[in-house]
Amino acid sequence: AKTHGKNSYVGYRAEMACQARDEFHLRRELGKALETEAITVYYQPKYRTSDGTLSGAEALVRWHHPQLGLITPDRFIPLAERSGQIDQLERVILDNVCRQIRDWRASGLTAPRISVNLSAARVSDPQLPDMVQRHLDRHGIEPQALLLEITESVSIKGMQETIGTLERFARMGIDVALDDFGTGHSSLSYLEQLPIQQLKIDRSFIRDLGPAMPQQAAIVSSIVTLAHNLGLDVVAEGVETEEQLHYVVELGCDEMQGYLFSRAVPADRFERLLGGMRYG
Ligand code: C2E
Numbered sequence: 508a509k510t511h512g513k514n515s516y517v518g519y520r521a522e523m524a525c526q527a528r529d530e531f532h533l534r535r536e537l538g539k540a541l542e543t544e545a546i547t548v549y550y551q552p553k554y555r556t557s558d559g560t561l562s563g564a565e566a567l568v569r570w571h572h573p574q575l576g577l578i579t580p581d582r583f584i585p586l587a588e589r590s591g592q593i594d595q596l597e598r599v600i601l602d603n604v605c606r607q608i609r610d611w612r613a614s615g616l617t618a619p620r621i622s623v624n625l626s627a628a629r630v631s632d633p634q635l636p637d638m639v640q641r642h643l644d645r646h647g648i649e650p651q652a653l654l655l656e657i658t659e660s661v662s663i664k665g666m667q668e669t670i671g672t673l674e675r676f677a678r679m680g681i682d683v684a685l686d687d688f689g690t691g692h693s694s695l696s697y698l699e700q701l702p703i704q705q706l707k708i709d710r711s712f713i714r715d716l717g718p719a720m721p722q723q724a725a726i727v728s729s730i731v732t733l734a735h736n737l738g739l740d741v742v743a744e745g746v747e748t749e750e751q752l753h754y755v756v757e758l759g760c761d762e763m764q765g766y767l768f769s770r771a772v773p774a775d776r777f778e779r780l781l782g783g784m785r786y787g
Pocket residue numbers: 551566567568579580581584600623624625626627686687710744745746747764765766767771
């Protein structure tokens with residue numbers, strides 16, 4: 508920016524200062540939100556491609572700010588990672604999800620397995636499995652009720668620590684999914700090194716599925732074959748159209764989620780999908 512003259516440099520400085528102020532402000536606001544009910548969890552249903560039945564749901568965090576309205580996680584997760592608030596945020600989310608599962612059960616509903624996203628910054632933390640176990644214990648929930656989603660970027664740094672954490676989860680009986688597959692910079696070779704059970708194909712691959720781009724179907728097909736050869740289940744995310752649905756089924760994905768079926772919705776709306784699955 509410096510080379511574009513004095514004004515733009517000043518503008519650049521002003522913008523930086525403004526961003527820093529924003530970040531500072533938002534960080535303080537997040538601190539307050541974490542102490543109240545302002546952080547909630549929405550649920551996006553996942554379905555089996557084989558018969559279209561509900562297979563689970565992904566927990567997606569939402570922040571309801573009194574003035575700013577609904578703030579999406581893309582805005583505050585990275586902020587929380589920078590500020591160190593991500594630990595507390597993840598505890599709040601896990602507590603929320605575990606309590607919700609317990610409440611559903613208490614009212615006679617069978618909750619499907621709920622996927623919880625873990626921040627890439629946290630997966631090499633050796634304390635993480637104990638933290639998860641504490642939340643399960645507090646609400647009397649068995650580990651199989653959860654599935655944890657980690658992203659590819661995780662495994663590059665701290666590979667050994669990450670494998671250690673994932674092995675702990677495996678011993679606890681918690682399955683782990685590799686999220687956003689195909690968007691990372693890493694090679695395919697570490698896929699077999701990671702003790703995971705599920706692979707989620709990033710929605711950028713699903714978006715371009717169609718007769719106009721046959722090579723895209725070839726790529727997805729190869730990913731599915733690779734994953735199945737490694738014993739992993741494959742989830743297609745970001746299914747938005749009937750055509751994409753057709754491809755996802757045809758190419759052998761095991762599960763799917765996306766706006767075609769439902770957006771992430773508040774717990775009480777998700778609950779209606781569980782109505783048909785009452786005990787006894
Ligand atoms: P993600 O884990 O890849 O989650 C999927 C995102 O795609 C969600 O956005 C979801 O609402 C959106 N999505 C689902 N179906 C479709 C579709 O058909 N089309 C399109 N265009 N989008 C779709 P959301 O909820 O805004 O979350 C964004 C990201 O924020 C997540 O990406 C995840 O990385 C992060 N995140 C969300 N909740 C949590 C959380 O509880 N903990 C952590 N650590 N990260 C979270």
